[in-house]
Amino acid sequence: MLLIMDGTNSDILTLSRWYRGTDLHLDSILSGGVHTHSAQSAITDSAAAGSAMATGMKTRADYIGMSPDGRPVLTVLEGAKLSGYKTGIVATSPVQHATPAAFTSHALNRDEFGDIGEQQVHQGLDVVLGGGAAWLKPQTKNPVKNDDGMLKTKQVSREDGENLLETIKANQYQLVRKRDGLLNSTGSGKLWGSFANEDISFEMDRRKLHPDEPSLKEMTHAAINKLSEGDKGFFLMVEGSKVDWAAHKNDPVGMISEVLSFDDAVGEALAFARKDKNTMVIAVTDHGNSGLTLGNQHTNGDYKHLPAGKFVEPLKKARLTVKGAVSQLKPDRSNLKKVLTNYGLKNLSSKEFSLMKRAATAEEFENHMVKLMAKRANLGFTTHGHTGEDVFLYAYGPGKPVGLIDNTDIPRVISDYLGFSLTSGKLAHWYVDGMTIFREKGYQVRIEGRTSENPVLVAVRGEEVLRFPENKNFYWRNDEKVMLNSVNVFDGKTFYVHVEG
Known part of the structure; x- marks a missing residue:
């Protein structure tokens, strides 16, 4: 299990400990530190940092699961899924936000929530819990406040017009929308919880203003219960997303709220790992934020x-x-x-x-x-933005990392423990340029709807017509639907696919 508290510096951990009046769960598993810089900057953003922790490769700001030269790179979550493990993500942000996106999708811009959300739906994850319902529906009206405090309506739409909630149901997920539905969910199979149109509330606010939303601890508990049903094991990424959001506001109350919420989720992970005795738990932040100081x-x-x-x-x-x-x-x-x-x-x-x-x-x-x-x-506070310091590394269990490491070492440690490699063998070059590959095989290749919201890679050879729709995990061979083990990725110029043989 990998748990990430977004945008958290060391002083807020100290302050949160004083606030709670007891040691944190994190304190018992402190094991080292982590470098956080990106490929281009001493101060990273969450997209580049998340991608580094997901793929083992430093990359550029805003890139999601992409190399610095803009090619999709297989993530540790995808590698775990392809190796037979159950997989899941949990976040208090929209699940399409940078960190959960980096483990589950590939895009050149972290703001492409539509593409990211569609890839996530077609990735075949076993558990997805968090916010972001607005980007699963063809059209959503969100009430928000004007600067004068008056309510207005903000229109949020999937530009491709697809209803991904219907796709989620068709893909045999149990779909839950409220806290009670999560706490009372039963049965085996896949679970998708979408508890807010955008982000889930800060924990302190959630209890008082939005009790229908689950806590991060509750989502983590539910995810572990569901994923541990399998015989082989699982990979779970949990993000306490909103320490960062409060830090951008320089709100110490919000920061403490989310650090303690995250720490409670770590407690859930540790309780399972200590009982299981065969589970690695890693907890870390992706970067600092705000430059908070006591004094x-x-x-x-x-x-x-x-x-x-x-x-x-x-x-x-x-x-x-x-x-x-x-x-x-x-x-x-x-x-x-x-x-x-x-x-x-x-x-x-x-x-x-x-x-x-x-x-x-x-x-x-x-x-x-x-x-x-x-x-x-x-x-x-020194800034409303990110900061570039090394951050604490927390780890527990067999194979755990120790000492001062780079964020790119995290997926290598995890994949080594799970018994696969992202840098050698068939996983190392998973995504290929579909146009080039099929032309080499004698196909006539074109992209239909290149500038539309639903582009398709088309390869024709004789009477055989192959059609690869963007962001989906299948292609059509004439009238036959052929399922894939990963999604098709289009960056506006190149269509990346994976086809066996």
């Missing part, structure tokens, strides 16, 4: 006199994250004091309260609120 410019002179309570007690007054609190703001702002109190901000000075009243947008509200919280909690 700031205002603590230069008195840091020696600041016990842990001076940092965590202001944070414990919050009942919602900054996003959750601001989401409750009424259009006329008549409940502004309640919103501030929900974020732990009581007894504001007249100057501070006046600043809040003048905030023109939800983003301004959030920015002012997190700055007030950081000041009260003696915290510093």
Whole structure:
């Protein structure tokens, strides 16, 4: 099992431990550190970092499961599936987001949620749990708030018009949409849980505002139960996606919410592994974010006199994250004091309260609120973006990695333990240029609908016509549907396929 907490720096782990008041599950399996840089930058994005941990190859920002020169590279999840293991992903973001996408799909742009989602549906995974329902449906209307707090409707559509929820059902998945459905799911077979149109709520907000959504711990537990039904074993990738999202906002409350949520999921993985005695568990972050520090410019002179309570007690007054609190703001702002109190901000000075009243947008509200919280909690932030430090490596079980490693070493360790190689044998060059291969075999080759939303590679030789639709795990030989062990990938120029023989 590989568990990834997105965008997490070391200070937030320390702060979360103080906040909880006990050791973290992670603390018991600390085993080393990990380099996170991408092929082009000392500070990576989640796409390049996720792809490195999925394929064993450094790549460029925004690339999903692609080499630096833009070719699809088989992932450790795909390798495990091809080697007979059950496979699954869990995320609190949309499952089409960068990290889960990097293990399950191939695209030159992480924002291609439509293509990514379609590939995931046709990958044949055994378990998929998370958000992202909007990119499974032909059309979705999402209510969101204008900057003035008023509701508006945002249209989210699959540009190809396909209804992937129907495809999921046709592929014999048990499809669940709410927490109760997950907790009460029974029977064998494949499981797909799509619990939010976009991301699942921050854990602190979820319990109070969205109780129909499951926690990361609950999804991890359900995934392990389902995947462990097989005889051979499984590969599971779990992402605590939203530490990163809170870090981008500089919201320490949200960051703690998601670190502790992730740690609870690690506890589930460790409980299974300790009982099973044959399971490797690796936990890591893909990169730092926000440059959070315990201490700031205002603590230069008195840091020696600041016990842990001076940092965590202001944070414990919050009942919602900054996003959750601001989401409750009424259009006329008549409940502004309640919103501030929900974020732990009581007894504001007249100057501070006046600043809040003048905030023109939800983003301004959030920015002012997190700055007030950081000041009260003696915290510093250096950026709203990613950071490039080495991160902690946590590991447990047979074959576990130790010491200071690179993120590209992670899939090699996993594949070695599972008994296959991504760099040698038939898996090393799995995806090939379909146009070139079929031309070499004497076919006339063309791409139909190259600029459409449903392009198809067509190869014709005599009376035989082969048709490979983009993002699907099959092709047509005349009127016969032939199933494949992987998906067809089109990058706008080249069609990549895998056909035995």
